[in-house]
Amino acid sequence: MSEPDGINIADEVVRLISVADRQLRTTYSRLTPWQKTQVARHPDRPKAKDYIEKLITDFTPLAGDRAFADDAAVLGGMGRFRGRPVMVLGTEKGTDTESRVKHNFGMARPEGYRKARRLIELAGRFKLPILTFIDTAGAFPGIEAEARGQAEAIARSIEACLEAPVPVIATIIGEGGSGGAIALAAGDIVLMLEHAVYSVISPEGCASILWRDATQASVAAEALRLTAEDLLRLKLIDQIVPEPLGGAQRDKTATLYAVGLAIQEALSNLNGTDAATLRQRRREKFLAMGRETIG
Amino acid sequence: MNWLTEYVRPKIRTLFALSSVPDNLWRQCPSCQQMLFHRDLTANLKVCSHCGHHMRADSTERLDWTFDENTYTRIELPRPVADPLRFRDTKRYADRLKDAREKTHTEDAITVAHGTIGGQKAVVAVMEFNFIGGSMGAAVGDAIVAAARLAVLQHVPLIIFTASGGARMQEGAISLMQMPRTVIATRMVKDAGLPFIVVLTDPTTGGVTASFAMLGDIQIAEPGAMIGFAGARVIEQTVREKLPEGFQRAEYLLEHGIIDMVVKRTEMQATLARVIGLLMQQEPKAAA
Numbered sequence: 028m029s030e031p032d033g034i035n036i037a038d039e040v041v042r043l044i045s046v047a048d049r050q051l052r053t054t055y056s057r058l059t060p061w062q063k064t065q066v067a068r069h070p071d072r073p074k075a076k077d078y079i080e081k082l083i084t085d086f087t088p089l090a091g092d093r094a095f096a097d098d099a100a101v102l103g104g105m106g107r108f109r110g111r112p113v114m115v116l117g118t119e120k121g122t123d124t125e126s127r128v129k130h131n132f133g134m135a136r137p138e139g140y141r142k143a144r145r146l147i148e149l150a151g152r153f154k155l156p157i158l159t160f161i162d163t164a165g166a167f168p169g170i171e172a173e174a175r176g177q178a179e180a181i182a183r184s185i186e187a188c189l190e191a192p193v194p195v196i197a198t199i200i201g202e203g204g205s206g207g208a209i210a211l212a213a214g215d216i217v218l219m220l221e222h223a224v225y226s227v228i229s230p231e232g233c234a235s236i237l238w239r240d241a242t243q244a245s246v247a248a249e250a251l252r253l254t255a256e257d258l259l260r261l262k263l264i265d266q267i268v269p270e271p272l273g274g275a276q277r278d279k280t281a282t283l284y285a286v287g288l289a290i291q292e293a294l295s296n297l298n299g300t301d302a303a304t305l306r307q308r309r310r311e312k313f314l315a316m317g318r319e320t321i322g
Numbered sequence: 323m324n325w326l327t328e329y330v331r332p333k334i335r336t337l338f339a340l341s342s343v344p345d346n347l348w349r350q351c352p353s354c355q356q357m358l359f360h361r362d363l364t365a366n367l368k369v370c371s372h373c374g375h376h377m378r379a380d381s382t383e384r385l386d387w388t389f390d391e392n393t394y395t396r397i398e399l400p401r402p403v404a405d406p407l408r409f410r411d412t413k414r415y416a417d418r419l420k421d422a423r424e425k426t427h428t429e430d431a432i433t434v435a436h437g438t439i440g441g442q443k444a445v446v447a448v449m450e451f452n453f454i455g456g457s458m459g460a461a462v463g464d465a466i467v468a469a470a471r472l473a474v475l476q477h478v479p480l481i482i483f484t485a486s487g488g489a490r491m492q493e494g495a496i497s498l499m500q501m502p503r504t505v506i507a508t509r510m511v512k513d514a515g516l517p518f519i520v521v522l523t524d525p526t527t528g529g530v531t532a533s534f535a536m537l538g539d540i541q542i543a544e545p546g547a548m549i550g551f552a553g554a555r556v557i558e559q560t561v562r563e564k565l566p567e568g569f570q571r572a573e574y575l576l577e578h579g580i581i582d583m584v585v586k587r588t589e590m591q592a593t594l595a596r597v598i599g600l601l602m603q604q605e606p607k608a609a610a
Binding site for chain 1: 565
């Protein structure tokens with residue numbers, strides 16, 4: 028493999044790979060909040076569907092809000108996690124044009140949140156722990172969504188999470204967009220992937236309102252403190268799940284494995300806790316998210 | 323300074339000074355443009371006597387209109403945390419807070435008081451839209467939790483008058499967490515067997531609508547109030563359709579089954595008294 032000018036290609040490739048690796052490591056160790064937002068929205072990142080396929084066996088999808096429609100933006104159903112029956116909910120963005128349109132880019136309508144509420148209540152009756160996977164830009168802002176009570180549907184979904192007599196483990200896997208995310212994330216344990224973001228408003232939305240200039244999104248992303256590290260420091264989430272080098276999109280298997288492990292640990296920590304205690308602790312946790320944690 | 327300010331203005335001033343008319347005697351209705359005499363307007367609870375338009379009101383006016391004989395006791399709220407994220411957009415959040423406090427004479431976007439409505443005790447929280455758009459941050463969350471606790475302690479209904487643009491962006495995800503936090507507050511009131519009544523006033527949107535403001539046992543709105551989750555502009559940009567006439571107005575929500583009733587401001591106190599009477603009658607503890 029030696030070239031006449033003395034360069035050994037094999038050695039050179041090894042050297043370059045290690046340089047690239049090092050570069051990736053340094054780049055990803057100091058991503059700005061705006062860069063993290065881009066990673067969190069990466070089209071190749073594992074989606075809710077991937078988590079369900081990989082972590083849940085016997086998955087039995089359940090559809091509909093019993094009132095208007097089935098919302099494909101919210102996946103829901105029963106299945107087994109490590110052999111144990113659970114209820115699963117996830118906001119699904121889709122992976123190609125067709126599936127993105129089908130899932131409405133992960134933006135749920137009222138029927139999606141009403142389905143979530145129905146399944147959370149069902150899980151409660153049959154003592155199934157609830158696992159949620161959150162990846163959404165937010166609830167769908169549309170005429171029909173408003174006409175059918177988008178705000179009420181979100182409020183009731185939050186309430187259902189808070190009232191559930193069973194463990195609720197929420198994982199922010201990509202974008203945790205505002206009310207549409209918290210609707211499924213008011214859980215006992217909230218996990219967040221290392222490069223996921225979780226925010227009250229998108230950086231673009233915030234920039235266009237407060238700076239009156241959407242191009243200030245990177246500045247807004249910084250100001251909003253939307254990274255997993257920030258949220259953990261503010262005690263608004265419970266645990267960060269580390270991602271493979273270069274982000275979840277580079278190694279789906281490793282990501283799904285790490286999330287599975289974190290969920291398993293979270294569930295075993297809550298094992299045997301009675302309904303009243305669970306609910307009480309969950310309330311106390313969220314009630315403390317005011318001055319007590321910030322001050 | 324030029325010849326206009328130095329020379330002409332004093333002359334105009336002297337002309338006007340003759341009648342010594344305060345400039346706030348008349349107010350134009352933003353809806354029908356009619357000029358309204360301030361005393362009539364005050365007597366009519368800031369409702370236009372020509373077209374029935376309900377003008378926005380501040381928290382003091384609301385409390386005056388709601389409790390019997392304008393009598394109530396404000397409760398001291400926990401002092402808000404100044405600026406948890408040291409947020410700065412075109413202006414520092416700390417400065418926005420300071421300006422808002424000076425402008426509204428309230429500590430944050432909400433006031434809580436207790437007193438009687440039609441002789442029945444109640445706790446009332448009123449949001450202040452003039453305070454950073456009535457946005458909900460930790461302080462508003464604190465106040466709603468405090469109001470709920472007080473209602474439970476006194477064993478009386480909780481009434482919240484909403485007026486808010488939504489979550490307070492300057493508090494980032496902390497403001498988002500006020501959604502579950504205030505939902506818990508509503509549960510505390512309901513778990514104690516007490517009524518939670520929401521009065522939606524203009525405007526109520528975003529994270530406030532999508533949390534405690536849609537969870538009332540009874541949902542009341544003022545006529546014409548703008549109430550919704552997403553802002554009209556965002557919806558227009560997303561769906562690229564023209565919004566229907568009256569979209570997201572109180573009457574639209576009534577028609578779509580989202581609220582119980584639209585009540586005129588002049589009938590609000592009587593309605594609240596009636597609703598409380600009916601609901602508390604079924605509550606054995608209240609009879610004692």
